[in-house]
Amino acid sequence: MGDDMYSVEQVADRLGLHVRTVRGYIRSGRLKAVRIGKQYRIARADLAALLGRPDPPRRAVEVSTVVEVDGVDGAGADRLGTLVLASVGTAPDAAHPLRVQTLFDEERNRMKIVVFGGPAATADVLHLIAAVLDADNGLFAGEVDGG
DSSP states (O other), rough: OTTEEEEHHHHHHHHOOOHHHHHHHHTTTOOEEETTEEEEEHHHHHHHHOOOOOOOOOOOOOEEEEEEESSHHHHHHHHHHHHHHHHHOOOSSSTTTEEEEEEETTTTTTTEEEEEEEEHHHHHHHHHHHHHOTTTSSSTHHHHHTT
16 A cells, blocks of 8 residues: 555554544544545545644656657657557556657658656656667667668
């Protein structure tokens, strides 16, 4: 269970209360909770509201970047786009998913990859693209070099 949701037992431990007391708070409406199956889950913000301490707002940091790849043909652009999109689809941070768009300009043999997301996840995608396009040993070395 993530840090954003707590079980009744976790809330009771944090507050030094008995589990029955916490359940009573939930039934009376004093503490908001969500029922999942036979168990209650309490959001961090709802626990903070019970304690009279508002949950501080979280800072949202997002990066947007455009990567331009010259000298790539349509098949190479398809392979690179598929690789990048597949890697983004397996990103572990579901709360802050990456968004990626790819564009290919056939007349100029130029591909653009647009990435939106958190700094660390965006950096991971950029490292992947750099590794794949590395002129010495990358998968697309022949296409980037024009060969």
